[in-house]
Amino acid sequence: MSEVEVKKLQDSLQDRLAQVVELLQRQKAVEDLTLRQDGQQQDRAETQVPRQNLSELQRKLDDLHSADIAYILEALPLEDRLTVWQLVKAERDGDILLEVSDAVRQNLIADMDDHEILAAAKDMDADELADLAPELPRDVVHELMESLDAQQRERVRSALSYEEDQVGALMDFEMVTLREDVTLEVVLRYLRRLRELPSHTDKVFVIDQEGVLKGVLPIKRLLVNDPDKQVAEVMANDPVTFHPDGDAYEAAQAFERYDLISAPVVDKNNRLIGRLTIDEIVDLIREESESEVLNMAGLREEEDIFASVWRSLRNRWSWLAVNLVTAFVASRVIGLFEDSIAHLVALAALMPIVAGIGGNSGNQTITMIVRAMALDQVGPGSTKRLMRKELGVAVLNGLIWGGVIGVVAWLLYNSWSLGVVMTAAMTLNLILAALMGVLIPMTLARFGRDPAMGSSVMITAMTDSGGFFIFLGLATLFLM
Amino acid sequence: MSEVEVKKLQDSLQDRLAQVVELLQRQKAVEDLTLRQDGQQQDRAETQVPRQNLSELQRKLDDLHSADIAYILEALPLEDRLTVWQLVKAERDGDILLEVSDAVRQNLIADMDDHEILAAAKDMDADELADLAPELPRDVVHELMESLDAQQRERVRSALSYEEDQVGALMDFEMVTLREDVTLEVVLRYLRRLRELPSHTDKVFVIDQEGVLKGVLPIKRLLVNDPDKQVAEVMANDPVTFHPDGDAYEAAQAFERYDLISAPVVDKNNRLIGRLTIDEIVDLIREESESEVLNMAGLREEEDIFASVWRSLRNRWSWLAVNLVTAFVASRVIGLFEDSIAHLVALAALMPIVAGIGGNSGNQTITMIVRAMALDQVGPGSTKRLMRKELGVAVLNGLIWGGVIGVVAWLLYNSWSLGVVMTAAMTLNLILAALMGVLIPMTLARFGRDPAMGSSVMITAMTDSGGFFIFLGLATLFLM
Numbered sequence: 001m002s003e004v005e006v007k008k009l010q011d012s013l014q015d016r017l018a019q020v021v022e023l024l025q026r027q028k029a030v031e032d033l034t035l036r037q038d039g040q041q042q043d044r045a046e047t048q049v050p051r052q053n054l055s056e057l058q059r060k061l062d063d064l065h066s067a068d069i070a071y072i073l074e075a076l077p078l079e080d081r082l083t084v085w086q087l088v089k090a091e092r093d094g095d096i097l098l099e100v101s102d103a104v105r106q107n108l109i110a111d112m113d114d115h116e117i118l119a120a121a122k123d124m125d126a127d128e129l130a131d132l133a134p135e136l137p138r139d140v141v142h143e144l145m146e147s148l149d150a151q152q153r154e155r156v157r158s159a160l161s162y163e164e165d166q167v168g169a170l171m172d173f174e175m176v177t178l179r180e181d182v183t184l185e186v187v188l189r190y191l192r193r194l195r196e197l198p199s200h201t202d203k204v205f206v207i208d209q210e211g212v213l214k215g216v217l218p219i220k221r222l223l224v225n226d227p228d229k230q231v232a233e234v235m236a237n238d239p240v241t242f243h244p245d246g247d248a249y250e251a252a253q254a255f256e257r258y259d260l261i262s263a264p265v266v267d268k269n270n271r272l273i274g275r276l277t278i279d280e281i282v283d284l285i286r287e288e289s290e291s292e293v294l295n296m297a298g299l300r301e302e303e304d305i306f307a308s309v310w311r312s313l314r315n316r317w318s319w320l321a322v323n324l325v326t327a328f329v330a331s332r333v334i335g336l337f338e339d340s341i342a343h344l345v346a347l348a349a350l351m352p353i354v355a356g357i358g359g360n361s362g363n364q365t366i367t368m369i370v371r372a373m374a375l376d377q378v379g380p381g382s383t384k385r386l387m388r389k390e391l392g393v394a395v396l397n398g399l400i401w402g403g404v405i406g407v408v409a410w411l412l413y414n415s416w417s418l419g420v421v422m423t424a425a426m427t428l429n430l431i432l433a434a435l436m437g438v439l440i441p442m443t444l445a446r447f448g449r450d451p452a453m454g455s456s457v458m459i460t461a462m463t464d465s466g467g468f469f470i471f472l473g474l475a476t477l478f479l480m
Numbered sequence: 481m482s483e484v485e486v487k488k489l490q491d492s493l494q495d496r497l498a499q500v501v502e503l504l505q506r507q508k509a510v511e512d513l514t515l516r517q518d519g520q521q522q523d524r525a526e527t528q529v530p531r532q533n534l535s536e537l538q539r540k541l542d543d544l545h546s547a548d549i550a551y552i553l554e555a556l557p558l559e560d561r562l563t564v565w566q567l568v569k570a571e572r573d574g575d576i577l578l579e580v581s582d583a584v585r586q587n588l589i590a591d592m593d594d595h596e597i598l599a600a601a602k603d604m605d606a607d608e609l610a611d612l613a614p615e616l617p618r619d620v621v622h623e624l625m626e627s628l629d630a631q632q633r634e635r636v637r638s639a640l641s642y643e644e645d646q647v648g649a650l651m652d653f654e655m656v657t658l659r660e661d662v663t664l665e666v667v668l669r670y671l672r673r674l675r676e677l678p679s680h681t682d683k684v685f686v687i688d689q690e691g692v693l694k695g696v697l698p699i700k701r702l703l704v705n706d707p708d709k710q711v712a713e714v715m716a717n718d719p720v721t722f723h724p725d726g727d728a729y730e731a732a733q734a735f736e737r738y739d740l741i742s743a744p745v746v747d748k749n750n751r752l753i754g755r756l757t758i759d760e761i762v763d764l765i766r767e768e769s770e771s772e773v774l775n776m777a778g779l780r781e782e783e784d785i786f787a788s789v790w791r792s793l794r795n796r797w798s799w800l801a802v803n804l805v806t807a808f809v810a811s812r813v814i815g816l817f818e819d820s821i822a823h824l825v826a827l828a829a830l831m832p833i834v835a836g837i838g839g840n841s842g843n844q845t846i847t848m849i850v851r852a853m854a855l856d857q858v859g860p861g862s863t864k865r866l867m868r869k870e871l872g873v874a875v876l877n878g879l880i881w882g883g884v885i886g887v888v889a890w891l892l893y894n895s896w897s898l899g900v901v902m903t904a905a906m907t908l909n910l911i912l913a914a915l916m917g918v919l920i921p922m923t924l925a926r927f928g929r930d931p932a933m934g935s936s937v938m939i940t941a942m943t944d945s946g947g948f949f950i951f952l953g954l955a956t957l958f959l960m
Contacts, residue, residue, distance in 0.1 A: 013733075014856060067737035075857045077865055143847055188668075188703070199739060202682065219699055220677040223668070253493075256766070257579075258549035259679060261741055278758055279739040282765065286736070289769030293847060304864070305612075309872040315846050316873070320837065327836040328888070334829040341821070348821045348828035349814040352835070352944060358806040359801065360937060364796050367773060375530045376494060377555045385557055385786070391790035393796070401804055408808070444543040457840060464832060466813040 018059060018070050024080050027053035056098045058087045066092055073108070077306045082111050083157035083234035093120035098128055104305060105135050114140050127172040128153050130159030158244075158273075167251050168244030170284065171265045171274035174198035177205045178231055180214050187217070200277040202261040206235050211271045213264055215239060236370050242276055248284055253295075253376070255281045255427040270422035292374060295452040326461030330355075333465050338470035340480055346413045347475050348424060353405060358429035359464030361397060365390050366439025366459050368450045373441060386436050398427025421478055425471035429463060432470070436462045497552050499540060503939045504560050508532035525720060530698035538567045540708045546572055550579035553588070562591050573600035578608055580787050581826040585615050596621050597826075606632050607652040610639030638724075638753075647731050648724030650764065652752035654678030657685045658711055660694050665707035667697070680757040682741040686715050691743055695719060721746045722756055728764055733856070735761045745924060767891055772854060775932040786862045806941030810835075813945050819950035820960055826893045827955050833885060838909035838943030841877060845917025846939050847868050850932045852919060867918050892925025907952035909943060912950070916942045 017289050061069060061084065069088060073081050073096070074359050085108055088096060093112070097105055098118060109117065117140050120128060126148075131142050131155070145153055157175050162168030174199065178187055186203070191197065203216040214262055215235035240258055242251050242265045254260065255278060265274040307315075334341070334351070369386070370380050378386070401424040410419030439456050441451035510530055525821055549568060553561050553576070554695050568576060573592070577585055577600060589597065597620050601609060606628075613636070623632055635653050642648030656677065658667055667684070672676065674812050681710070683696045695715035705714045720738055721747045732908065734740065734759060745754040787795075815822070821827050822931060849866070852858050881904040890899030920938050921931035933934070 053571055066736065071737065072858075073575055074855075076863070077862070083911070111875065146617060185666040191703045192705070195704055200741065201700060207514040208726065219703070220681060222679060223671045223699070224786055225672070225676055256759075257551065258545065261680065261682070261758070272757065278741070278762070280621070282758070282762060285762065285765055286769070289766070289850060291536075293769070300949060306869070309869055309876065312869065312873045313876060316841070316877075319844075320840060321876065323835075323837060323840040327833040328885070330836065331829045331833050334832065338829060342825045345818040345822045346815075348831075349811045349818060351828075352814065352832065352948070353804075353807040353811050354812065355832070356940070356944065357803060359940075360800060361796070363936070364799075365760075371770060371773060375554075376551075382557070382786075384556070389786070389789055389792065393792045396789065396793060397796075397800065401800065403524070405808070444849070460836070462838075464836065 013068060013071055016064065016068065017058075017075055020057060020072055020084065021080075023053050023060070024076075024083060027057070027083075027226075035115065047338065049401050054087060057084070061087055062089065066095035067099050070096050070104075073100055074104050078308075081107060085111060088300040090116065090119060092123075094124055094128075096142075097132060102135070105132075106331075109135055118143060122147070125172060125174060127159050130169075131157050133160060135264060135471065136426075144375075160215075160258045162244060165248045166274065167242045167246040167248050167265060168274075170248055170251070170278075170280045171242075171244065171276055172198075173274050175205055175264075175272065175275050176201060177207050177272065179208070179230040180230070180235065182231055183227060184222055184225055184229055184234065186232065187222060188229060188438040200262050200279060203239075204266050205272055205275075207232055207272050207402055213239075213241065213266050213270050213272045216264065229283070233282075239264065241265070241270075242286060244273060247337065249288060251276060251283050252288070254283045256285075279432040288374075291372065291450075291453045295450055295454065322454065323457050323461070326366035326457070326464070330464040330468055334472065337468075337476055340472055340476045344475065346409075346415075346420075346480060347472060350409055351468055351471050354422070354425045355464045355467035356431050356468045357405075357426060358433045359460045361394065361430050362433030362437045362463045363456055365393075365434055366455045367443045369438055370455060373445060375450050378442075383438070387435070390434035390438055391431060395427060398430040399423070402426030402430070407434065410432070415479075417477075417479055421434065421474045423476050425467070428470045429467040432466045433459065433463045484820045493548060493551055496540075496548065497546065497555055499535060500552055500556075501560075502534050503537040503540070504556075504563060507531075507537070507563075513771075519876050533632055534563075534567060537564070540568055542569065543851070546575035547579050549811045550576050550584075553580055558587065558788075558814040561786075565591060565670060570596065570599060574602075574604055574608075574769065577612060578604075582615070585612075591617055592624075598623060599706060602627070605652060605654065606635035609636050609640050610649075613640060633849055635763060642724060645728045646724065647722045647726040647728055647745060650728055650731070650760045651724065651756055652678075652760075653754050655685055655744075655752065655755050656681060657687050657752065658697065659688070660686045660712040660715065663707060664705055664709055664711065664714065667711060678743050680759060682719065683719075685744050685752055686711055688754050693719075693721065693746050693750050693752045696744065719744065721750075723747070724753060729768060729867065731756060732761045732764050736765075737738070763883065768854075770931045771930075772850070775930055775934065777951075795904070800939055803937050803941070806937070809941070810944040810948055813948045814952065816950075817956055820952055822960060824898075825957065826889075826895075826898065827952060830889055830898075831951050832950055834905045834909050835944045837881065837885075837948035838913045838947045839873065839940045841910050842913030842917045842939040843916055843936055845873075846921060846935045849918055849921045850935060853925060853931050858922075860902070863918070863922060867915070870914040870918055871911060875907060878910040879903070882906030884911070895959075897959055898955075901951070901954045904955050905947070908950045909947040911944045912946045913939065 006180070016065055030053060035051065053245065055462040064072075069084075069092070073084060076084060095114065097108060100108065112120070119135060121132060121136075121140075121144055124132070129144065133144075136144075145209075146157065148156065159168065165291070168476055176191070176194070178190070182190075190206075203218045203221065204222075205213060206215045207213055207218055214232075214239045216237045216239040216246070217231055221234050221236075240260065240263050242254075242263060243264055244267070251263075255276070257265070260278065262277045265276055267273050283339060296396075337347075369378070405426060406423030408420045410416045436459055440455055444453055445451045510533060514530065529922065532600075539584070544552075549564075549572070550566050553564060561584070577588060592600070594617065594938070597616060601612060601616075601620075603610070603623055610622065615626075616624075624675035624840060625636065628636065639648065639651070656674070658670070671684075681699065683698045684702075685693060686695045686697055687693055692711075695717045696719040697711055697715045701714050701716075710859065720734060720740065720743050722743060724745055724747065735743070735756070740758065741751055742755055742757045744752055817827075849858070884907075885906060886899040888895045889902045916939055920935055920942075924933055925931045
């Protein structure tokens with residue numbers, strides 16, 4: 001896609017969104033009024049609705065960067081979103097589709113006919129087509145592929161063949177390549193002839209006749225070195241490279257650590273096949289952290305906040321169902337001790353404290369561990385050490401806060417033995433929470449699952465059932 | 481700081497960490513052995529411990545990029561961390577200190593004497609010094625400031641005067657500036673004379689005699705345009721700029737949206753004062769998402785996973801204490817209904833299901849909303865619409881899952897009226913969860929607080945106390 005010049009940020013995006021919303025509302029008010037005045041008329045379609053608000057809106061949209069329009073589309077409810085989408089100039093459709101989130105993209109594409117989709121996609125690069133393809137109707141994809149030349153088609157196929165979390169799915173093919181035996185003067189003239197350089201070109205790639213990567217020539221070195229020097233003298237021989245089947249998150253960490261802007265992707269024979277750029281990496285980092293947050297809360301995927309009730313239900317049901325089962329188990333644990341509760345009703349009032357504090361503390365532990373694992377900081381052999389630390393925290397918290405609550409329970413129910421049981425149960429449940437907070441994410445990771453996956457639901461399940469069992473069990477043993 | 485050439489990633493960081501850990505362990509084994517053999521000797525200090533493992537470790541460290549050493553330091557427990565830190569060449573101390581997290585930085589600095597700190601800091605740029613200064617001993621900062629020239633000192637002061645979440649705290653001062661009335665040929669010659677360009681130089685800044693920003697000249701345009709053209713003809717006149725007192729997170733969003741690599745920072749009179757670069761932005765995005773995760777779990781700040789038990793306790797206590805109070809409130813709510821529970825013990829077993837499902841569902845809602853707010857997607861006037869959607873989801877979930885649990889309760893306790901109360905209570909508590917899931921983050925935001933701030937603890941508090949009250953209240957009304 002061609003690059004759009006970035007306009008100055010005169011007003012914040014929030015302001016612009018407010019302006020769009022206001023114009024949409026004014027338009028709706030006018031429509032309502034017009035339709036009401038012409039209420040007698042049978043055929044509403046014939047009613048002429050003034051469109052001056054829409055024209056003003058269209059002018060506003062024309063001034064905005066595609067990324068800003070994408071942002072506005074994301075923030076609008078479905079109906080308004082489609083109104084705005086229809087006002088956007090057709091030639092910008094492609095850029096905007098590439099910017100919006102998957103959920104919104106589906107909305108927008110559902111509103112386009114095949115002809116519009118083809119027009120929007122026709123100027124896209126291979127990697128952009130590959131991003132879009134999974135959302136497009138099958139026959140549109142087929143037609144698009146037909147229209148490409150052999151190299152482009154091959155690139156789209158190859159990009160589509162990688163998993164979402166592989167480097168290959170992130171790479172693009174907009175590379176400037178050179179030979180090592182030319183002078184910088186020649187390179188400068190060659191670049192000038194290209195008329196335009198790909199975005200994020202901070203280095204050009206040096207390859208041999210077989211396409212094997214020999215090194216990279218950072219633009220900075222090209223600029224500061226004597227033009228008579230050869231590329232081979234100036235280039236970096238041993239650059240950071242990536243493999244298309246490598247892990248995308250590891251690539252992102254390398255970009256962060258080494259402050260990269262672009263990097264070559266090579267195959268097993270070190271042949272250059274593509275390029276990674278920081279913009280894709282930034283998007284990946286953002287998505288990764290979002291899915292971490294969502295997964296911990298037991299949400300399956302990114303949910304458009306204006307998604308229909310039905311979509312939201314489906315997104316949330318799986319973990320709610322799990323939670324229902326675990327809550328039922330906890331309930332049955334209590335059921336085991338109904339005699340004790342009938343005998344001493346105070347137990348019913350105190351047991352949620354034991355479970356609640358355990359859940360809260362367990363969630364703190366698991367959040368810490370999941371984060372450290374995401375940053376690859378949980379090295380070999382550190383499990384035992386982590387466990388020791390978390391257990392230390394748990395015992396201290398249990399004795400201190402459990403002690404406080406124990407005293408309160410003693411004063412409230414005038415029974416010191418109930419207070420002692422309370423303190424003991426809290427300490428034991430906090431220890432359980434610490435153990436599970438370390439073990440759950442580590443076990444998930446060992447089985448190749450995302451350690452954040454519903455970890456919050458699981459730890460709460462453990463500390464609920466465990467807490468009830470410990471507290472009611474101790475009470476039955478010592479107080480009955 | 482000078483740039484270190486990035487070495488090829490022959491083996492993954494995890495592997496390197498494993499190698500470091502192994503060498504440390506071998507060294508420890510050797511030390512133990514030597515000390516045991518020389519057990520008779522009184523003065524342990526005189527014992528000669530073979531250091532070949534440490535020398536090998538030192539060689540390994542010399543080969544690593546500073547960022548990789550920083551990573552290894554983060555992943556090591558305190559004692560090993562300091563052993564490795566002492567092996568690192570002094571001239572790399574500065575680079576590494578800038579890479580590690582705040583918690584680890586404090587560790588490392590505590591291990592250095594003033595002389596070492598001064599040596600590490602002497603080559604730093606003003607923005608780097610400003611990053612480090614808050615962690616340094618006061619007299620060291622004083623001495624450092626003394627050693628700077630007036631301009632540098634002014635820059636450090638100015639960088640220190642901004643809040644962490646302001647653009648000014650992120651900017652650096654490594655700018656290449658030009659006049660607009662020279663040709664590109666002259667620019668190329670000028671750059672060549674600089675010998676080295678600052679990192680992340682994808683554009684140079686065009687200013688007038690007063691230092692007012694006239695535009696930016698992207699390096700890409702410099703390379704592809706005719707060298708006889710004037711800068712003024714080729715430059716972008718209306719670039720995205722930032723103000724030093726602007727919000728850093730908004731700047732990060734602009735970088736993401738417009739795929740920026742660097743951007744000028746200007747004062748109110750449009751005078752160029754600094755520069756933002758994507759590497760700082762990437763770090764900010766990472767930190768922002770981390771603090772979102774931590775805040776939701778009620779952790780105050782980033783916690784070094786190998787922090788002492790005492791540090792961890794302090795980090796986690798504030799929210800645990802809040803949770804203790806809310807759990808106590810929930811317990812008192814149950815206390816209100818002790819007579820009903822004594823009368824029908826099944827209530828004690830069923831009540832955690834009502835509370836638990838409410839908490840889970842409320843956490844899902846609040847996670848969605850907090851995320852959407854972080855992305856600025858909750859625009860003016862969308863509260864009502866969001867509320868409607870979340871209430872719809874809540875009512876459906878309540879009727880369906882509440883219905884299932886109601887039937888189970890009926891079968892289990894052979895009382896259809898208990899089942900009906902159960903279903904009604906679950907539906908009402910899910911509605912409460914949806915309302916609070918929307919209102920809590922919005923209210924926090926209205927009062928200028930972080931909407932993620934302990935939101936999980938708060939929603940759970942609401943759905944616990946609320947769930948117990950609703951369920952036991954309904955039971956008391958209809959079943960007693």
